[in-house]
Amino acid sequence: MHSSADGNEELSVEDYRLTPSAILQYIIDPRQQQHKHYILQACSKDGFLLEQLPPACRNDKDIVLAAVKASGSALQFASTALKADKAVVAAAIHSDPFALEYACRNLKNNPQVVLQAVRKDAATLQLADPRLFSDAEFMLAAVAADATAATRAAPALLTDAGWRAAALKANDAVAHYFLSSEFFPGLPGEGPAAGGSSDQP
Known part of the structure; x- marks a missing residue:
């Protein structure tokens, strides 16, 4: 001292x-x-x-x-x-x-607080209150920060063509996830699982 x-x-x-x-x-x-x-x-x-x-x-x-x-x-x-x-x-x-x-x-359900963490590491989304995954505005901001955030979006958002379009506009890298049946099997109008293709003539 x-x-x-x-x-x-x-x-x-x-x-x-x-x-x-x-x-x-x-x-x-x-x-x-x-x-x-x-x-x-x-x-x-x-x-x-x-x-x-x-x-x-x-x-x-x-x-x-x-x-x-x-x-x-x-x-x-x-x-x-x-x-x-x-x-x-x-x-x-x-x-x-x-x-x-x-x-x-309560702070794990605070969009501003969670986004601060997500912008440093998208993996922190796993620590957030799952209710945020249904919040369209929050999830758009999360996707804008890191496309991998799309894998946490609630089904209601993923099946909403308007939200998906906005997500693509926010971060075009999210297309990789929207087009992947591994992440989002059966999304309407997206990927090989959507609509299907027929081998019949």
Whole structure:
């Protein structure tokens, strides 16, 4: 530990590996007025320290933000209230899109939040509330970000010629999926499974 130019003590490279018991001392020692300062620095270096902190820290938005910015999946150790905080979840997803897994159910059904994750990795759609897969506007935005999102679209959308046309306009790469019987067998007017062809003269 060393002193900065303004006289405040800062953590050294070694200090940020503070043990949970040492961090707790900053909380309970009334002589240490900067306990939160040290915890913030520690969590900004290693977000997974959050797991070992007491509930009061895991419900402190500043501390949790520091942790999830360093390690998005540290969101799993945040309080229930902060897993429902849009700003905290957004910060976690920015760090790791798969942190969406630890968001509250309502945010997994929030198009803006889920799209943030999808735009970083379309595979995160598997973590979203399935009700979004029937949301035409959301699924168009997801397809625009990554054509593979089409594989999650609800049957009602896939059988809607208007939605399919809009999806193709948003991302022409989606044609690969619409024309593939492997992904969408029997789509009306699409692919070899649609309408069928006859070998009879």
